[in-house]
Amino acid sequence: MRKVFEPVAIAVICLAAVAASLWLDLATTGAERAAASTEQATTTAVPGLLLAVAAVVVLVHRPGDAVGRLLGVVACWWTLDGTLYGWVPFSLARDLPGTDLGYWFVARMGAFLLSGLVLLLLLYPTGRLLGGRWRTVAMVVACASLALPVMLLLAPDPVVFSAGEPVGSTELVDLPVSDATAATALRVAQLLTFGSVIGAVAMVWVRHRHADARERTQLKWLLWAGIMCVLVVLAGATLSVGGTVTTVLLGLAVAALAVSVSVGLLRPGLGDVDALVAWTLTTAAVAGVVVVVDLAVLAAGTTLLGEQLDERDVTLVVLVLAVVVYSPLRTWLGGLVRRALLGRRGDRYGAVSALAARLETTGTVDEQLPALAGAFAETFKVGHVRVEVVAPDGGVLSASHGTAPVEVQEIDIAYQGERVGRLVLPAQGFRSMLSQRDQGLLVDLVRQAAVAVRARLLATELQESRERLVLGREDDRRRIRRDLHDGLGPALGGVALRLQAAGNAIDDDPDRARELVALARTEIGEALDDVRRLVHDLRPPALDDLGLEAAVRQQADRVRPEVDVEVEAEGTTGLPAAVEVAAYRIVAESLTNVVRHAGASRARVRLLAGTSALEVEVADDGRGIGPGVTAGVGLLSLRERAEELGGRCEVVCPASGGTTVRAVLPYGAARDETGRVPVPGRTIP
Structure with missing residues (x-):
């Protein structure tokens, strides 16, 4: 029940007060208001109604919220102040009771609204003061905000109404001090209360420094409201207008405060508040510069042409200048200010x-x-x-x-x-x-x-990579040349000499000839082993003897005592020789890394040939690769072997654990629009 009572009570009180203010304005003539030195009461009460709407919205969605309650109190106070402001001329003209009470409330109690603003800054958005050492500072700021309202309650009428005596007596107590002393105390109280506003803003900054992401977004909504209030005050001071314009400006400021507080408390992520703040500041800066230039152009035009041309000619000249010269100038100036503030993001x-x-x-x-x-x-x-x-x-x-x-x-x-x-x-x-x-x-x-x-x-x-390939190719050539020149060449030369010696000794010493032939046979066997090693380095013989799938299974058998390897292959027959060699080398290097570094118990090798590319995958259940580990020569060689064929190779560590090597080796001319190798019709899961 209490959850409904608070917002309903605030709404009823504020609506009744605004309605009463409107009725009093309609029932009071302009002469009666002039006699009491007052203006229309409705314009005073309406801003309070805007705050009441915000308070009701907040309390409906967040019952018992301290900031919502504070908004409700300020709203009721504001609208009541407007009602009593309208009661003063009405009751004075008809000699009704309560005139002095209304005048006293309007003159001496209105400053409490400023204290409410300070408390709002101190409590928003959590409804609590800052903790720790800052709590004491916040309490001092809150007490300072009450200095002016309290002093206005105690000060004598001549000090409060320095411009003239009030309609009736509004003194609450008779202070045993002189008017000069009371005036000094009132000025000190003004400094304390206005200083408390600065202190409250500083506390908002401190809260922002210690806030989390959500609370910072909420505080940015309050920042936008503060910027709007400052801009409204500056606009009113610059234009030096009163009456309806001042009322509209005040209404805009209060509306901005009500909207920002409500959105900040209930839905801080509703809009892009950062962009809103930046747009407000930029627009204000551009508008300020443009207004200054407007005034300068107007003053210069009046000085130069005002006395030489009549009103019609001046109007025509101003219109021509505005269309031909000033409009482009103002557009350029606005762009210049925006670029100075926000850079080139607009272009x-x-x-x-x-x-x-x-x-x-x-x-x-x-x-x-x-x-x-x-x-x-x-x-x-x-x-x-x-x-x-x-x-x-x-x-x-x-x-x-x-x-x-x-x-x-x-x-x-x-x-x-x-x-x-x-x-x-x-x-x-x-x-x-x-x-x-x-x-x-x-x-x-x-x-x-x-x-x-x-x-x-x-x-x-x-x-x-090209440099490494060239260097690697030259190293291979140098190694093959060295092996042929220093190994196979002398071995074959020695065999030839032994066979020649055996031929010379076959008639005179057959046993020696047979011994030389046996030695030659042994050397030829060693030379054949060297040839096989050279051939294996160029292309593994197992690929020609067994095929890619069987050669990979042979590699898996070699590491199976340490790691249980499962091999799956599909469509791997009839592949180009370069693709077979690259796939075989990638699998061999990957399995070697599994045995040496992964600490895995199981590994899986899968080969899947599509219409234009062969996919190779080697996955293990080992420890994976740490994020700070740099790629070694082995991992780089895997990628280079794939890129030599125009393919790609990646080494990833999935969330499930282990390491997975995936390579795509194309053997067709097909490429997609991005230039990447297309994935075969079926992908490895």
Whole structure:
């Protein structure tokens, strides 16, 4: 029952007060209000009704919420103040009782609304003061906010109403001090109360520093409301207007506060509050500069042309200047201010083309990374950007622009689904608040940066791979030449000499001839072993003798005492020789790694040949590869063997454990639109 009572009571009280204010305004003439030095009461009460709506919404969804209750109290107080403000001229003109009471409440109790604002800042959004050492500071700020309201209750009428005596006496007590002393105390109380507002804002900043992600989002909604209130105050002071315009501005400020508090408490993730804050600040800055220029142009036009032309001519000249000169000037000026505040994020095409031009003038990845960091910093006007890229060997290359802040946000850089690096930006500051449009631009820039970095990495990796292939080929040639020249050549030469000696001794010493022939036979056997070794290094004979599947099973049998290996193969007959060799070498190297490093008990080898590519998979149940382990020569050789054929090879550690090596070895000309090797019709599960 209590859950329903509070919002209903607030709604009834505030609606009744606003209705009473409206009735009093209708029943009171302008002359009666002028006699009492008052204005319409409804305009005073309506902002309180806006706060009442926020309080009711919050208490309906969060019964008993301290911030909602505080909003309700402030709303009731505000609307009651408006009602009594309307009662003063009505009762004074008709000589009704309660005039002094109404005037006393309006003159001396209205300052408590400022104390309510301070308490709102101290309690939002949790409904509790900050804990620890900051609780004492918060309590001091709360007490300071009561200095002015309390002093207004005690000060004599001549001090409170320095511009003139009130309609009736409003003094609550008769202080035993002089008016001068009371005036000094009132000024001190004003300083304390206004200073408490600054202290409450500082406490909001402290709360933001210690808050979690959700609470920070809630505080950003309050920040937006505070910005709107400041802008309204500045607009009112700049325009120097009163009456209806002031009422509208006050209503806008209170409406912003009511909406932001309600959304922040109930649904902080409803909208992009960061973008809203950034847009508000940017728009305010642009509007401020434009207003200043407007006033300067108006003053200059009045000074130069006001006395020479009549009103019609001045109007015509101003219209022509506005269309031909000033409208483009103001558009350019607005763009200049936005670029100074937020960078080039508003010019999507320009930002992308500028990044492309900058990347085009740089060479290696080491040169591209600083260029990328500078481009992102210039585009989004942030003080710090760090770009990190994963190198082919598993290491990380990075470059920074500016000084790193305390808190940062990270954005992955991906290329075709593969993470190739990350982008680090500041997490705080309105320039770091990215709207949906800004996020779209960031995605475009990151995508272009990913393509450029990936292309440069691939080019570098390709060059290094080619160098390794050339060096490896020359090493193989040197080794084969050495083996033929130093091993097989002398061996065959020795055999020839022994056979010649045996031929010479066959008639005179047959036993010696038979001995020499036996030695020659032994040397020929050793030479044949060398030939087989050379042939095996060029292409495993098992592939020709047994075929790919049987050769792989033979490899599995060799490691089976240490690891239980299961081999599955399908469609592996009739494959090109290069594909067979690459698959055989990948399986052999993978099984060797399983025995040496994985500590596995079981492994599975699967070969699946499709219409244009052979898929090879070697999976084990071992310990996997740690995230900090860099790729060794063996893992790099696996990838190089696949890339030699235009394929790809990856080594992953699935969540279920172990290590899985997957390779795709194409043997057809088919490629998809991305240039990647298509996956066969059936994939390995």
